[in-house]
Amino acid sequence: MDNENVDYPQPVLNPDVPIFADLMRAAAVRFPHREAFVHGSERITYAQWYEQSLRCGHALRERGAVPGSIVLIALENSIDFAICFAAAQLIGAIASGVNVRLGRRELNSIVTRSGAPVIVLEDNAPFASQGQATIRRSDLDAIRHEGAAAVPHLGKPDDLAVVIWTSGTTGLPKGACFSHDNLRRAIRTAGPLAAPFARKLGSVPFAHAGFMSKGWEQVAFGMTLVIAAVPWNADDTLRLLLDERITIAGAVPTQWAKLVLLAAKADLSLPDLKVGISATAPAPPDLIAQVSSVFKVPLIVRYSMTECPSMTGTRTSDSAEVQFRTVGRPQPGVELRLLDADFKDVRHGEIGRIAVRSKTAMVGYWEDAERTAEVFLDDGWLLSGDLGHFDKAGNLVLAGRSGEMYIRGGYNVYPVEVERVLAEMPEIAAAAVVGVPAPVIGEIGVAFVVPRESESPPTLATVRDKIRAELADYKAPDHLVLTDALPVNAMMKIDKTELKRIAASLEITRG
Structure with a gap:
């Protein structure tokens, strides 16, 4: 190990x-x-x-x-x-x-x-x-x-x-x-x-x-699980963290941001907290630095799927950039491969579909031999629906779901890459990107954005400028939708299916 x-x-x-x-x-x-x-x-x-x-x-x-x-x-x-x-x-x-x-x-x-x-x-x-x-x-x-x-x-x-x-x-x-x-x-x-x-x-x-x-x-x-109150509230959660002497806590980035702000204003510390988890999405580097400064703990990121609940994770010693841009390295006893459309290994650094082999992976789907056979490859490899690539240090960088990638003018666009850059913009609290069909060009990108301050939302121009400064110009979204909140599914993950439906209803025709 x-x-x-x-x-x-x-x-x-x-x-x-x-x-x-x-x-x-x-x-x-x-x-x-x-x-x-x-x-x-x-x-x-x-x-x-x-x-x-x-x-x-x-x-x-x-x-x-x-x-x-x-x-x-x-x-x-x-x-x-x-x-x-x-x-x-x-x-x-x-x-x-x-x-x-x-x-x-x-x-x-x-x-x-x-x-x-x-x-x-x-x-x-x-x-x-x-x-x-x-x-x-x-x-x-x-x-x-x-x-x-x-x-x-x-x-x-x-x-x-x-x-x-x-x-x-x-x-x-x-x-x-x-x-x-x-x-x-x-x-x-x-x-x-x-x-x-x-x-x-x-x-x-x-x-x-x-x-x-x-x-x-x-x-x-021998751990104690303290069950959080529903719905989530920053004041109640901070009090719970303090009163129950919580040592391990998870929250989404926007929740961590609220907890940091509230604790700083009240001059509160959490002396028992040892580690924080950025749930459902990685936290931007500045937020990781704020959590470290205010709460004196690292924020780590995990990646898994229902069929294999233990796959990769960052370490407490990893830098803020690694915590934000990657989901870490495989856990002990977990092997990963990245495959192309023919189920062959891609070259290092290239994007491929993630496959995992582990004794922690499911044995199959309940009374569904056909679907089980669809996801299990030879030698026990389990095929996920996610895309990613490895960086030079062996950390996995996610590129989104296989069905989320869209092709704009012949170029592949992976929404997670764009979303990660949008998360760095101080005027954006949350963002999600989907592709929708469009004449001539094939597909275009639509960015759904929750402004941090409703009075000063980002514009399409500022969003496109930011993306073009960090990524290829064709990855810049073509349309911007401002919203109070992003829809979530039953697992509290952003519901991309619903966002695609909304985007399609906008009748965007840019070519």
């Missing part, structure tokens, strides 16, 4: 056990009174998490969940979610989160394709059972504290533990399947995002990989 020891600390529990239930039981014995989760005024220890999950497991089993069947969990981020997540695995079933922001069509698709005998839902969820047993959120309190306890299932490392559904931006969601062994092996890729008995602020949707694939990691390190 060529990484600094400080970046890759060792877990406090030996993770070499067959299944998640064994690790949970070890934590309940080793540090029973340590907090596992904090959500507002509710707190739960590792012993309580294990005991209440066994009671919930009994309720799931009574309603038809059996080893190898899926249990769907359609709850908001909460301790209830964490208990259901563990309960399913304790009885040998498969935990599968469902993002509560999904639409009716997407939810129905997941319910049908999963064949789940049980689904856990919010009280107000508009769901009509298709024969599944349902547990409503209000039922969980009695189940957790008064119900009978299940006997843990004796499983095997290659048993499926978790199914994570893709966000569905390119079609209906697919279920990425992970075994206990997949998730156990991912522990060694945690790096600075895990530390013995750390206190971590959790703000990503629990239904997706940021939580669903990290249960082994949390328990092996």
Whole structure:
């Protein structure tokens, strides 16, 4: 391993056990009174998490969940979610989160394709059972504290533990399947995002990989997950970081900018914070410098996908330029290749489609052999939908999704390159670029921009001048759309599909 020891600390529990239930039981014995989760005024220890999950497991089993069947969990981020997540695995079933922001069509698709005998839902969820047993959120309190306890299932490392559904931006969601062994092996890729008995602020949707694939990691390190309030608020988040003595925290760049400004004005410091994560997008160098100055911590960047939740990451020792322009180097046990349209390796420095090989990657899509075969190449290589190239130091530089690239006048334009330059402009708070069809020239670029100050927004001319100064002139966007906010999908990522729809409706005809 060529990484600094400080970046890759060792877990406090030996993770070499067959299944998640064994690790949970070890934590309940080793540090029973340590907090596992904090959500507002509710707190739960590792012993309580294990005991209440066994009671919930009994309720799931009574309603038809059996080893190898899926249990769907359609709850908001909460301790209830964490208990259901563990309960399913304790009885040998498969935990599968469902993002509560999904639409009716997407939810129905997941319910049908999963064949789940049980689904856990919010009280107000508009769901009509298709024969599944349902547990409503209000039922969980009695189940957790008064119900009978299940006997843990004796499983095997290659048993499926978790199914994570893709966000569905390119079609209906697919279920990425992970075994206990997949998730156990991912522990060694945690790096600075895990530390013995750390206190971590959790703000990503629990239904997706940021939580669903990290249960082994949390328990092996004995970490406390503090669940962030929704909706996000800078004042509340800063207070939470301080009061809960958070040591690891993630936020999007615009949120970090607000936290830095608020802390500087109030002359507040966060003495317990050790590392920050720039979620969903890299932070500009000046913001990284501000976080380092005000909070005395580095900001790091991670890159992964639903099908392989551990791929690359920057290190705490990397420069601000590396943190901003790249997503770092492959994690331990992870191999990457960049391929052309014929699935041949591109030359170093050229853009190619990213393929990954790792013991942490999914074993396949849930009951979908055809789609599984489409993404797995020979020798275990998993094909992503992302494009990128390696810099001279071996860091991966993303160039966007394979379907996002557009061709302007015969030249390839990768929106991520343009977006990265726009992020450096002080008058821009957030930006996204899409390509749309146009006569003669083929496609043109449309930049959607959120001004930092509504009274002094950037102009198309200033945006084009900035891009032309940094990149090839054909990469400068042809049209500028000012907006109060960028649309996001169920995973809180910028919804490029919606932006393309909006751009197409503008009837741009420039040739």
